[in-house]
Amino acid sequence: MTKTAEKVLLKGNHAIAKAAINAGCQCYFGYPITPQNEIGEFLSVEMPARGRVFLQAESEVAAINMLLGAASTGTKAMTSSSSLAIALMQEGISYIAADNIPAVVVSVMRAGPALGYIFPSQGDYFQTVKGGGNGDYKTLTLAPATVQEMIDYTYKAFYLAQKYRTIVFLLADGLLGQMMEPAVLYDYPYEEIDNSDWALDGAKGRPGRWIGSIHRSEEVLEKKVLELFKKYDIIKQNEIEYKTLYAEDAEILITAFGSVARIAQAAVKQAREAGLKVGLFRPITLWPFPEKELYKFATGKKLILDIEMNMGQMLEDVKMSVSGQAKVEFYGRPAGFYFTPEELLEEIKKQMEGLK
Amino acid sequence: METLVFQKPSSIQKDCNVTFCPGCDHGVAIRIIAELLDELNLVEKTIVVSSIGCSVFLNDYYNLDIIEAPHGRALAVATGVKRSKPDKFVFTYQGDGDFASIGLGESMHGLSRGEKVTAICINNTNYGMTGGQMAPTTIIGQKTTTTINGRDPNLQGYPIKICEMASICDGAAFVARCSLDSSKEIENTKKMIKKAFESQINNQGASLIEILSTCPTNWKLSPQEAHKRIREELYPVFPLGIYKDKTSK
Amino acid sequence: MGRVVIDKEKCKGCFLCVDVCPKKILKKGTNYNSKGNYTVYVDDPNNECFGCALCAKRCPDMAITEVYR
Amino acid sequence: MAVKESSLIISGYGGQGVLFIGMAISNCAMDEDKYVTWLPSYGAEMRGGTANCTIVIANEEVASPYQQTPDYVIALNAQSVEKFEMKIKPGGTLIVNSSLYKGHEKRTDINYLYIPANEIAAKIGEIKCANVVMLSAFIEKTKIVKIESLKKVIRNIISASKAKLLEINELAIQKGSEYIKLPVCH
Numbered sequence: 001m002t003k004t005a006e007k008v009l010l011k012g013n014h015a016i017a018k019a020a021i022n023a024g025c026q027c028y029f030g031y032p033i034t035p036q037n038e039i040g041e042f043l044s045v046e047m048p049a050r051g052r053v054f055l056q057a058e059s060e061v062a063a064i065n066m067l068l069g070a071a072s073t074g075t076k077a078m079t080s081s082s083s084l085a086i087a088l089m090q091e092g093i094s095y096i097a098a099d100n101i102p103a104v105v106v107s108v109m110r111a112g113p114a115l116g117y118i119f120p121s122q123g124d125y126f127q128t129v130k131g132g133g134n135g136d137y138k139t140l141t142l143a144p145a146t147v148q149e150m151i152d153y154t155y156k157a158f159y160l161a162q163k164y165r166t167i168v169f170l171l172a173d174g175l176l177g178q179m180m181e182p183a184v185l186y187d188y189p190y191e192e193i194d195n196s197d198w199a200l201d202g203a204k205g206r207p208g209r210w211i212g213s214i215h216r217s218e219e220v221l222e223k224k225v226l227e228l229f230k231k232y233d234i235i236k237q238n239e240i241e242y243k244t245l246y247a248e249d250a251e252i253l254i255t256a257f258g259s260v261a262r263i264a265q266a267a268v269k270q271a272r273e274a275g276l277k278v279g280l281f282r283p284i285t286l287w288p289f290p291e292k293e294l295y296k297f298a299t300g301k302k303l304i305l306d307i308e309m310n311m312g313q314m315l316e317d318v319k320m321s322v323s324g325q326a327k328v329e330f331y332g333r334p335a336g337f338y339f340t341p342e343e344l345l346e347e348i349k350k351q352m353e354g355l356k
Numbered sequence: 357m358e359t360l361v362f363q364k365p366s367s368i369q370k371d372c373n374v375t376f377c378p379g380c381d382h383g384v385a386i387r388i389i390a391e392l393l394d395e396l397n398l399v400e401k402t403i404v405v406s407s408i409g410c411s412v413f414l415n416d417y418y419n420l421d422i423i424e425a426p427h428g429r430a431l432a433v434a435t436g437v438k439r440s441k442p443d444k445f446v447f448t449y450q451g452d453g454d455f456a457s458i459g460l461g462e463s464m465h466g467l468s469r470g471e472k473v474t475a476i477c478i479n480n481t482n483y484g485m486t487g488g489q490m491a492p493t494t495i496i497g498q499k500t501t502t503t504i505n506g507r508d509p510n511l512q513g514y515p516i517k518i519c520e521m522a523s524i525c526d527g528a529a530f531v532a533r534c535s536l537d538s539s540k541e542i543e544n545t546k547k548m549i550k551k552a553f554e555s556q557i558n559n560q561g562a563s564l565i566e567i568l569s570t571c572p573t574n575w576k577l578s579p580q581e582a583h584k585r586i587r588e589e590l591y592p593v594f595p596l597g598i599y600k601d602k603t604s605k
Numbered sequence: 606m607g608r609v610v611i612d613k614e615k616c617k618g619c620f621l622c623v624d625v626c627p628k629k630i631l632k633k634g635t636n637y638n639s640k641g642n643y644t645v646y647v648d649d650p651n652n653e654c655f656g657c658a659l660c661a662k663r664c665p666d667m668a669i670t671e672v673y674r
Numbered sequence: 675m676a677v678k679e680s681s682l683i684i685s686g687y688g689g690q691g692v693l694f695i696g697m698a699i700s701n702c703a704m705d706e707d708k709y710v711t712w713l714p715s716y717g718a719e720m721r722g723g724t725a726n727c728t729i730v731i732a733n734e735e736v737a738s739p740y741q742q743t744p745d746y747v748i749a750l751n752a753q754s755v756e757k758f759e760m761k762i763k764p765g766g767t768l769i770v771n772s773s774l775y776k777g778h779e780k781r782t783d784i785n786y787l788y789i790p791a792n793e794i795a796a797k798i799g800e801i802k803c804a805n806v807v808m809l810s811a812f813i814e815k816t817k818i819v820k821i822e823s824l825k826k827v828i829r830n831i832i833s834a835s836k837a838k839l840l841e842i843n844e845l846a847i848q849k850g851s852e853y854i855k856l857p858v859c860h
Contacts, residue, residue: 009701009712027440035716053439057432058465065429065462069436072423073403077440091426099424118716146735179739180697180712182704200421200437202444204400208367210415212406212424266737341737358608362658362672374666378642379619383665539625539659572619579619 007182012147012172013038015183016106019154020078021046023188027053027077029066031085034118035174036108039080060085064092071096071103072211074199076158080106083124084115087132093167094133098213102161106170108177111335120174121335122258125313128169129287136225138232140239141169141286143258147181159190164235171286175259240293241284246272247297250279252348255294255318256307257283260339264307267344278348286314294321301326302355307344308332365390367399369419379579381536381569382410385478386417388546392553402445405434409451410485411478428459431466434473445556452479456516457492470527470561474552477518477564480571481590488574492516495593515593518566523599529561531600535568537583555603568594607656608673609647615668616644622660622669628653631660678733680818681741683758685726686750691805696727698831699809702823703731711739724753731818746816748808749775769812771804787815794849803846810850821851
């Protein structure tokens with residue numbers, strides 16, 4: 001196992017790939033798409049070197065289903081892709097969710113709709129958090145904001161996937177995937193989860209196990225979905241994660257996730273230096289969304305300003321969480337690198353003027 | 357003293373109720389596969405990939421480890437299973453729509469990669485479960501619920517020849533088409549599946565067995581007439597035989 | 606000298622077994638089972654069955670559960 | 675606790691070692707326990723034959739790795755000057771490879787620093803070292819990181835087996851930084 005306690009300059013996509021290896025990922029299936037290709041390229045060398053599986057699938061549709069197959073045997077496995085190609089995986093994602101099997105999907109978002117371009121974007125919040133597959137299911141979603149967090153949350157993604165036998169998304173974007181930043185690659189810090197009571201490995205000395213989602217009786221189908229949501233309730237109780245900065249005494253509370261949150265953080269600091277009472281609330285788990293926590297912080301605020309690199313997607317969860325406790329405004333652009341802290345500070349000042 | 361010469365294979369569920377339509381050949385295919393798992397001592401290391409269509413309910417019949425693949429994706433799921441557990445025995449059980457229409461990409465790539473899995477494709481020239489619509493294998497002139505005047509090549513194109521296509525995949529070790537229309541062909545089908553299974557056991561590559569099979573309900577024929585149709589109408593379009601055999605080399 | 610065991614509840618009355626029996630001892634029944642299917646029965650007064658099991662191998666419903674010889 | 679953040683864009687032809695010196699200076703910053711981000715141009719922009727990367731060095735976590743108005747631009751070729759000259763922050767500096775650019779200054783509110791990097795590199799005997807010459811001159815001029823850090827980083831990146839290459843690069847660092855100390859450049 002790689003043990004490097006020292007800081008190294010790492011590209012976001014490489015950080016994910018290295019963390020996946022440290023986390024014990026045994027199988028990777030993927031199909032090329034910018035801006036996440038470094039993950040597959042890196043693993044195409046490093047996985048076989050460790051006797052593990054790297055397979056370039058013929059399509060994203062195949063990749064997600066290979067993941068379904070490998071995950072059904074209890075093997076730690078992942079795929080990575082981007083936006084329009086994650087769209088192709090939605091069917092398989094719904095199956096993995098319904099099947100209660102652990103799998104990690106990395107989504108490095110780019111700009112859409114449709115082909116769009118490879119610029120960073122947060123336009124696939126809905127795609128990931130609300131899901132595009134059929135039926136009632138949820139995808140646990142972790143949104144890192146730094147290269148270090150790419151490592152931290154890749155580890156956590158593998159752990160939570162195994163712990164809850166569920167599909168976990170690591171939701172990054174082209175900015176985080178392509179940038180380099182110093183980071184510490186430490187050992188996988190979580191316990192290993194025993195899969196032997198459900199995984200498929202041949203019915204030796206026990207009855208056969210079936211992993212599937214077709215249920216011909218409405219009672220059984222309903223029971224299965226209710227069980228799934230019982231699990232989701234436990235995840236909601238245990239796994240909500242968020243960060244705040246100057247959130248307590250702020251008059252304006254910014255909400256932002258992922259790469260935009262780090263830009264918003266700088267804007268908040270600049271605002272404080274200018275004597276403006278601005279704070280930040282950054283959800284890290286996008287599902288489960290920190291509803292109660294945001295409600296608590298939003299109560300008594302003059303304004304909640306939601307900032308996203310899209311046209312307002314997390315905004316809906318923010319509004320629902322705030323539940324009318326404060327006014328909610330939105331500032332966003334659909335794609336590109338183009339947010340600067342100064343630009344956000346201008347918007348904050350403009351909003352403050354509007355409050356007077 | 358009597359000797360038992362036929363019994364249900366060990367991997368068939370104890371109180372198995374076959375829910376296919378009367379006279380449908382699916383049940384025969386399922387049973388002979390189970391017999392081979394016993395004969396080749398594979399039961400305890402088998403992981404089955406089921407598919408969408410009438411084949412989706414395999415867990416009603418097999419007391420085996422089974423993973424259900426989304427429509428058409430069985431070869432991709434099987435790839436994931438086998439790559440993660442190379443010491444297991446993996447086969448898919450699919451219909452012709454699943455294998456050769458929606459799943460043609462996954463099927464051909466799985467075979468070309470030479471995945472060490474066996475694909476069993478039941479070809480009954482229509483979509484049975486959804487009510488008998490046109491399938492990739494529906495033959496010219498065949499009436500289905502979406503080709504009510506018969507398949508017209510000018511409108512719906514020509515049927516897909518599964519084994520012919522599969523045989524050009526370099527990764528395929530054994531490819532054969534067989535039929536369940538008679539006792540003799542049932543015996544032969546079992547032999548072909550055995551060869552395919554052995555090619556997987558010997559790590560020789562991917563294998564595919566296409567089985568011509570009846571759909572009496574949607575063909576609107578008696579089981580007996582349905583078998584006759586296989587011989588008279590399907591044999592000329594889909595000739596039986598071994599299309600690829602790298603196992604002896 | 607043979608014997609076939611038929612689980613009539615599983616028989617769907619396709620009668621494919623009737624066609625393959627070399628001794629023609631399997632007959633189409635006129636009684637139906639709980640599912641409403643007419644079922645096959647054995648009519649072998651002269652003990653002609655020799656346990657070839659062709660019927661069991663033809664049966665798509667695994668309704669012929671055992672064959673003895 | 676004021677945030678001190680400097681941004682640098684390095685731009686040139688693909689093959690001039692743009693990304694390499696970007697990573698080198700990022701490593702220097704990291705070794706000096708500064709916060710740093712490195713962001714490449716990618717995609718169709720890269721296919722056009724030019725490459726650039728943006729480096730942000732700060733005393734706190736870098737907010738945005740992307741900068742529209744950088745403090746510094748190292749332009750290794752003429753196209754890079756044309757592309758970035760107007761984007762530099764007022765008071766910022768454009769470091770020009772004067773071996774490949776002979777144009778006029780378009781702005782009065784930024785500084786210009788001319789390094790005949792190809793000529794210097796050619797004198798050392800390896801024209802490919804023009805990038806390291808440029809970077810060394812930039813570091814010597816701005817002291818944004820220590821030139822000693824660069825030497826260390828280059829030693830770490832270039833393996834000991836390539837002693838000759840290492841020697842040439844070390845010479846390039848020396849010549850690049852020395853050039854800044856010459857009166858001609860001011």
